[in-house]
Amino acid sequence: MPSRPDLHVIIAGGGEVGLRTAHLLNDRGHDLTIIERDADRCSRLGDEYVATIIQGNATLPEIFEQAAPQSADVVAALTNDIPANLAICMMAKHLHDNLHTVMRTDTEIGDAHADLVDAVVYPERASALLAVNAIIGGDVRAIEDVMGEIEIMEVRVSEAAPARGKTLEDVSFPSGSLVISDHEGSRIARPDTVLEAGRRYIVAADPEVVDEIMRLLRG
Amino acid sequence: MAQSGDRAPAASLSLLDATMVGMGAMIGAGIFVLTGLAADISGPGALLVFVLNGVVTTFTGLSYAELASAIPKSGGGYAFVREIFSDWISFLMGWMLGFAYMIAGALYALGFASNFVEFVHIYLPAFPGGATMHVIYALLVIVGLIALNAVSTEASGGAETVVTIIKIIILLIFAGFGLAVVQPDAFQPLFPEQKTGWSLLPAMGLTFIAFEGYDLITTVTEEVENPRENIPKAIFISLIATVAVYLLVVFVAIGTLGADELAAAGETGIAEAATSFMPQIPLLGGGGSLVVFGAVFSTVSALNAVVLASSRVLFAMGRENQLPAPLGKISAKYGTPFWAILASAVVMLVSVVFLPIEQVGRVSSLFFLISFVVVNLSVIRLRQERPNMQRPFEMPLYPYVPALGILLNGILAYYLLREDVVTLLVGLGWIALGSGVFWALKRRDASGDEDAATTDAASDA
Numbered sequence: 001m002p003s004r005p006d007l008h009v010i011i012a013g014g015g016e017v018g019l020r021t022a023h024l025l026n027d028r029g030h031d032l033t034i035i036e037r038d039a040d041r042c043s044r045l046g047d048e049y050v051a052t053i054i055q056g057n058a059t060l061p062e063i064f065e066q067a068a069p070q071s072a073d074v075v076a077a078l079t080n081d082i083p084a085n086l087a088i089c090m091m092a093k094h095l096h097d098n099l100h101t102v103m104r105t106d107t108e109i110g111d112a113h114a115d116l117v118d119a120v121v122y123p124e125r126a127s128a129l130l131a132v133n134a135i136i137g138g139d140v141r142a143i144e145d146v147m148g149e150i151e152i153m154e155v156r157v158s159e160a161a162p163a164r165g166k167t168l169e170d171v172s173f174p175s176g177s178l179v180i181s182d183h184e185g186s187r188i189a190r191p192d193t194v195l196e197a198g199r200r201y202i203v204a205a206d207p208e209v210v211d212e213i214m215r216l217l218r219g
Numbered sequence: 220m221a222q223s224g225d226r227a228p229a230a231s232l233s234l235l236d237a238t239m240v241g242m243g244a245m246i247g248a249g250i251f252v253l254t255g256l257a258a259d260i261s262g263p264g265a266l267l268v269f270v271l272n273g274v275v276t277t278f279t280g281l282s283y284a285e286l287a288s289a290i291p292k293s294g295g296g297y298a299f300v301r302e303i304f305s306d307w308i309s310f311l312m313g314w315m316l317g318f319a320y321m322i323a324g325a326l327y328a329l330g331f332a333s334n335f336v337e338f339v340h341i342y343l344p345a346f347p348g349g350a351t352m353h354v355i356y357a358l359l360v361i362v363g364l365i366a367l368n369a370v371s372t373e374a375s376g377g378a379e380t381v382v383t384i385i386k387i388i389i390l391l392i393f394a395g396f397g398l399a400v401v402q403p404d405a406f407q408p409l410f411p412e413q414k415t416g417w418s419l420l421p422a423m424g425l426t427f428i429a430f431e432g433y434d435l436i437t438t439v440t441e442e443v444e445n446p447r448e449n450i451p452k453a454i455f456i457s458l459i460a461t462v463a464v465y466l467l468v469v470f471v472a473i474g475t476l477g478a479d480e481l482a483a484a485g486e487t488g489i490a491e492a493a494t495s496f497m498p499q500i501p502l503l504g505g506g507g508s509l510v511v512f513g514a515v516f517s518t519v520s521a522l523n524a525v526v527l528a529s530s531r532v533l534f535a536m537g538r539e540n541q542l543p544a545p546l547g548k549i550s551a552k553y554g555t556p557f558w559a560i561l562a563s564a565v566v567m568l569v570s571v572v573f574l575p576i577e578q579v580g581r582v583s584s585l586f587f588l589i590s591f592v593v594v595n596l597s598v599i600r601l602r603q604e605r606p607n608m609q610r611p612f613e614m615p616l617y618p619y620v621p622a623l624g625i626l627l628n629g630i631l632a633y634y635l636l637r638e639d640v641v642t643l644l645v646g647l648g649w650i651a652l653g654s655g656v657f658w659a660l661k662r663r664d665a666s667g668d669e670d671a672a673t674t675d676a677a678s679d680a
Contacts, residue, residue, distance in 0.1 A: 004538065004539060004540050005538055005547065006538050006539075026291075031292065042609050043609070043611075045609075046447055046609050046611050047447060049291045049440075049441075049446045049447055050291060051291060052289060052290050052291065052302070052608060052609075053289075053608065053609035054605065054607050054608055054609070055607045055608075055609055056607045063607055066604065066605040066606070066607050066608060068302070068303075068605075160544065160548075161551075162548045162549060162550060162551040163551040166551050166552075170551065170552060171551045171552070172550075172551065172552060172553055172554040173554075174554065212549070212554065215548070215549045216549065216551055216554075219544075219548060
């Protein structure tokens with residue numbers, strides 16, 4: 001099956017890193033399931049309404065399977081227990097070998113497991129944003145989380161994007177969004193700037209319109 | 220200068236707004252057009268038809284509430300079924316649910332046309348209003364609303380709330396005047412002559428479409444404030460309030476006009492009842508015209524709701540690669556799911572032209588009933604296969620509630636089909652067409668994958 005525009009992502013660990021990652025992915029329109037061990041934390045996650053929540057230990061196959069890995073695209077193991085993260089990624093790969101695995105690690109262990117999983121993230125380096133970048137791949141890269149709310153991203157316009165080949169003035173962007181730079185960041189964007197497939201543009205957006213931006217520029 | 224967006228993004232919906240999304244979609248053509256037909260089948264027992272349909276719908280409403288509180292996706296029934304069922308079942312669910320909304324749109328458009336002609340005739344008796352003209356007005360209203368929705372994403376939240384409150388007020392004015400003059404004898408006997416309690420079942424199936432619409436709340440969940448609490452609340456409040464309004468209206472219609480005259484008036488039954496007892500109103504004239512005005516208003520807003528609902532289902536299927544990709548894309552020029560809206564329009568227009576009005580109602584009811592059976596099944600499967608999933612709203616009396624939902628919806632579907640070969644054929648035809656599309660898309664995807672694999676192998680070598 002060709003890849004869907006919206007990924008199905010399983011996040012193991014609903015701590016601050018997991019939740020923040022879920023928020024950023026949800027803003028971009030992806031589908032999420034969070035597996036979290038602590039019951040109180042689960043009800044807190046439930047109130048956020050960004051993901052389906054499975055309560056339990058993600059390293060157990062019977063719990064992990066409840067997150068529907070057979071129809072998922074990515075597993076991100078983001079608990080603060082590094083060996084558990086490795087176990088979750090290994091189990092995920094073993095049970096469903098088409099899953100892309102992303103593992104949270106720490107500076108002490110570093111890249112030691114890099115060959116065993118598809119991507120490794122360090123929380124020390126703005127962990128949530130890095131996790132998002134690793135999950136999505138290189139086509140959409142968050143630059144910085146300004147003032148906690150606005151997102152500034154570098155977005156590569158895809159071949160399948162509705163806005164591909166159009167000038168900025170011909171594209172109906174939602175308010176709360178701003179295309180800042182020309183491709184490759186060489187000039188400030190103008191109304192006649194053309195959105196070319198394969199080129200990268202710097203875009204700023206309020207969290208609630210990021211999904212619409214993704215649909216216009218990524219398809 | 221950098222290019223800043225100026226199109227309004229989707230609004231956030233309060234509990235009242237969300238409730239009105241449900242009520243707005245439910246109170247459409249159903250109550251105005253189908254009450255007469257229900258009286259024709261069941262006599263004064265038509266009142267029970269609406270009571271029992273309310274009960275049946277509540278079972279599925281509980282299932283929707285549980286699913287919506289646990290699964291934060293805006294795709295409605297399709298998204299929930301997609302979560303737990305195979306590609307094939309979830310495709311069919313989307314295929315049937317989308318069609319049910321589209322064909323409900325055809326019913327609302329035809330309901331609009333007959334009421335519109337009636338309304339204009341009050342002022343312009345010479346206005347053309349033959350059967351062909353009805354179809355033309357129905358086509359025009361669909362084209363108008365589709366055009367509006369295809370080129371504009373203007374947040375409909377607030378406006379929809381006002382429109383819905385106006386239609387509720389019109390029905391309450393009707394009921395208020397009527398309650399004073401209801402003849403209790405009109406309900407004696409409840410089932411006259413050869414009619415029996417069994418006649419309720421086909422009448423329930425036929426009018427079921429008037430109870431569909433609360434499910435639209437689950438297509439906008441991500442825009443609702445405090446969703447985990449407000450979505451189940453909005454589902455229940457909209458269901459209970461709508462059933463209450465229906466009961467008042469049907470009680471008054473039968474109590475004032477009598478079941479026989481109501482049945483004879485058919486699609487314009489409620490308006491005839493209003494003419495019989497309401498005083499003259501300045502500008503509008505007799506009570507009938509107020510109700511006809513309410514019906515014109517209601518059918519347009521309900522049509523608007525199903526245009527959005529059907530395009531949302533097609534859009535969600537397009538994004539899941541279950542329908543061709545353009546259906547899952549928003550238009551760069553307008554910011555709307557343009558192709559999904561256009562595809563819904565084509566089906567609505569074709570249905571208006573080729574299906575008689577009673578058939579349209581039946582086919583739509585049938586697909587809602589089948590879809591609701593699958594939604595109830597989803598609750599049971601999710602409870603069994605994902606016991607650890609968080610369910611902020613857990614329905615009481617599980618598993619009896621979804622089991623009864625499946626059983627009762629199934630019985631209504633059976634009675635709907637029992638004496639109606641055309642509905643059965645249209646239903647089977649649509650499912651067969653869907654199966655063809657599903658396998659064609661699957662083959663296309665599979666051959667695409669093989670090509671990719673061959674290229675990879677070649678580049679490795």
